[in-house]
Amino acid sequence: MASGSASMARKLAFAMYGLLNPIPFGMFVAALIFDIIYLRTGEVLWNKAAAWLIPFGLIVAIVPRFINLGFVWAGRRATATRIDKLDFWLNLVAVVAAIFNAFVHSRDAYATMPAGVWLSAITVALLAIGHLLIGAQAASAEATP
Amino acid sequence: MSTTLRWSVLTIAMSMAIAGCGGKASLDPAQQSGAAPDMPAAKNFLVPPMQVPDKAGWKDGQTPKVADGLHIEKIAGDLMHPRQLYTLPNGDVLVVESNGPGTEAVTTPKQLIAGKVKNLSGKGAKGGDRITLLRPNATGSWDKHVFLEHLHSPFGVQLIGDALYVANTDAILKYPYQSGATEISAPGVEFADLPGTVNHHWTKALLASPDGTKLYVGVGSNSNVGENGLEVEYRRAVVLEVDVASRGSRIYASGIRNPTGLGWEPVTGRLWAIANERDEIGADLVPDYLTSVQDGAFYGWPYSYYGANVDQRVYPQRPDMVAKAIKPDYALGSHVAALGVLFSASNALPEKYQGGAFVAEHGSWDRSPLSGYAVVHVAFKDGKPMGAPETLVSGFYSDDEKQLFGAPVGLAQDKDGALLIADDVGNTVWRVSKQ
Numbered sequence: 329m330a331s332g333s334a335s336m337a338r339k340l341a342f343a344m345y346g347l348l349n350p351i352p353f354g355m356f357v358a359a360l361i362f363d364i365i366y367l368r369t370g371e372v373l374w375n376k377a378a379a380w381l382i383p384f385g386l387i388v389a390i391v392p393r394f395i396n397l398g399f400v401w402a403g404r405r406a407t408a409t410r411i412d413k414l415d416f417w418l419n420l421v422a423v424v425a426a427i428f429n430a431f432v433h434s435r436d437a438y439a440t441m442p443a444g445v446w447l448s449a450i451t452v453a454l455l456a457i458g459h460l461l462i463g464a465q466a467a468s469a470e471a472t473p
Numbered sequence: 474m475s476t477t478l479r480w481s482v483l484t485i486a487m488s489m490a491i492a493g494c495g496g497k498a499s500l501d502p503a504q505q506s507g508a509a510p511d512m513p514a515a516k517n518f519l520v521p522p523m524q525v526p527d528k529a530g531w532k533d534g535q536t537p538k539v540a541d542g543l544h545i546e547k548i549a550g551d552l553m554h555p556r557q558l559y560t561l562p563n564g565d566v567l568v569v570e571s572n573g574p575g576t577e578a579v580t581t582p583k584q585l586i587a588g589k590v591k592n593l594s595g596k597g598a599k600g601g602d603r604i605t606l607l608r609p610n611a612t613g614s615w616d617k618h619v620f621l622e623h624l625h626s627p628f629g630v631q632l633i634g635d636a637l638y639v640a641n642t643d644a645i646l647k648y649p650y651q652s653g654a655t656e657i658s659a660p661g662v663e664f665a666d667l668p669g670t671v672n673h674h675w676t677k678a679l680l681a682s683p684d685g686t687k688l689y690v691g692v693g694s695n696s697n698v699g700e701n702g703l704e705v706e707y708r709r710a711v712v713l714e715v716d717v718a719s720r721g722s723r724i725y726a727s728g729i730r731n732p733t734g735l736g737w738e739p740v741t742g743r744l745w746a747i748a749n750e751r752d753e754i755g756a757d758l759v760p761d762y763l764t765s766v767q768d769g770a771f772y773g774w775p776y777s778y779y780g781a782n783v784d785q786r787v788y789p790q791r792p793d794m795v796a797k798a799i800k801p802d803y804a805l806g807s808h809v810a811a812l813g814v815l816f817s818a819s820n821a822l823p824e825k826y827q828g829g830a831f832v833a834e835h836g837s838w839d840r841s842p843l844s845g846y847a848v849v850h851v852a853f854k855d856g857k858p859m860g861a862p863e864t865l866v867s868g869f870y871s872d873d874e875k876q877l878f879g880a881p882v883g884l885a886q887d888k889d890g891a892l893l894i895a896d897d898v899g900n901t902v903w904r905v906s907k908q
Contacts, residue, residue, distance in 0.1 A: 379583070420481055424484060430582075436786055437700040437788065
């Protein structure tokens with residue numbers, strides 16, 4: 329019974345992770361695109377839009393990051409691979425970059441540039457590497473039954 | 474897992490703590506006053522320098538402190554955010570009770586948070602949107618009459634002949650006034666429209682020319698430094714000149730970020746203004762100023778400050794405009810937030826306060842330690858300011874800088890030559906006289 333409910337909780341956590349984890353990545357990618365447009369045009373709409381996306385991305389990231397922490401480091405059966413651990417750290421550094429970026433984006437007008445676009449690029453790059461590694465790991469797991 | 478969790482939490486907490494460190498001021502206001510203030514290099518912050526005392530209000534019998542030889546008394550209380558004072562020819566004093574119209578949309582996360590922080594000081598309290606009349610009575614106290622109601626974030630008020638002009642945030646209204654009236658019930662006529670969109674800076678200072686043919690209007694910018702787009706800055710950060718006969722207006726001077734007060738310098742008869750300069754590039758930047766306002770001149774905002782000090786936050790940069798920018802005459806200190814000016818050729822205060830300008834400094838969120846929150850006197854010689862500003866009224870915050878009792882805004886001189894001060898946090902009008 330106890331293991332049954334634990335397994336239910338694990339399934340729920342998996343489902344929540346699958347639902348929420350892509351959202352911050354999408355927001356940070358959008359912020360990067362808006363930052364590049366702002367860098368090139370100076371049109372303040374893009375700067376302000378990016379300034380909202382980054383903190384919202386961080387807020388949405390809280391739950392999936394904690395679920396990931398549990399999966400990678402608290403699995404009793406030690407199922408986490410080196411890639412899973414690397415993905416965890418890439419995400420952590422990306423979150424730190426995004427926190428700094430949220431503050432950089434609170435500056436007025438062009439004072440967000442160029443630091444803002446660099447931090448957005450770093451955030452997206454780190455998350456993208458994590459996604460690629462996890463994706464490749466899943467593909468190779470499928471290939472070798 | 475617990476080690477990893479601890480490390481993760483620690484990393485995130487540390488990055489937030491590093492991000493949260495704002496700068497402290499290293500120059501005092503006196504070092505940043507006069508014609509050539511010391512200015513450090515501009516700096517961008519993760520969080521700008523910030524210090525906001527909590528509103529406490531005045532206790533019974535508690536007053537601001539005054540310099541030696543002066544006496545201060547409260548002449549009116551329980552007002553609704555009094556911002557401006559104006560003495561009528563018969564000695565009645567008008568108190569404009571007002572605050573921003575709250576029409577600026579929240580378009581950034583910073584506005585959402587900063588708005589809440591700034592309101593702790595009581596500076597965001599609702600304004601009365603009305604004018605109260607104060608009249609001295611035989612017993613030495615002042616009677617209070619509701620003079621004019623249902624205004625829309627009014628600020629400046631001027632009398633020309635029998636016409637009273639009130640500068641709402643979006644238009645100048647004209648009312649008929651009869652000497653001795655304690656109330657105006659006639660509806661106002663829209664006399665001239667004023668820039669009224671966004672209203673990031675909403676106050677419209679008003680000053681009539683001595684001959685009554687022109688009205689000068691101080692119109693503040695719609696942003697700190699252009700972050701809302703330069704298209705919303707049309708006819709903003711300017712002094713407008715309205716022709717009273719034709720009601721037409723033109724830009725008299727531009728590039729003055731927030732000209733909150735206007736006055737005639739009595740010796741030269743020239744137009745002067747106080748202005749609030751830009752925020753968020755340092756606790757010691759940029760000094761607010763007092764300057765003569767030259768016809769057709771450009772004072773730098775947003776492209777530069779104090780002449781050729783370029784502000785890198787503006788896109789596109791405009792070296793051609795920077796080349797045109799002239800230096801203001803006299804710095805008052807960084808983030809003192811000058812919101813009231815009174816030129817006084819003669820008054821009933823001691824000799825050293827004759828012929829010069831009184832400036833009310835409201836204080837700003839963007840400085841630590843606090844600066845401003847005082848009424849100062851700037852001495853003038855041959856029509857030009859000299860020396861450092863001298864504080865005559867202070868004590869608006871507690872010694873530990875945690876509590877705010879009041880904040881000075883509008884200034885006027887009553888018919889006996891005493892100095893009147895509107896206090897919009899303490900909801901009081903103070904009267905300063907010779908001891």
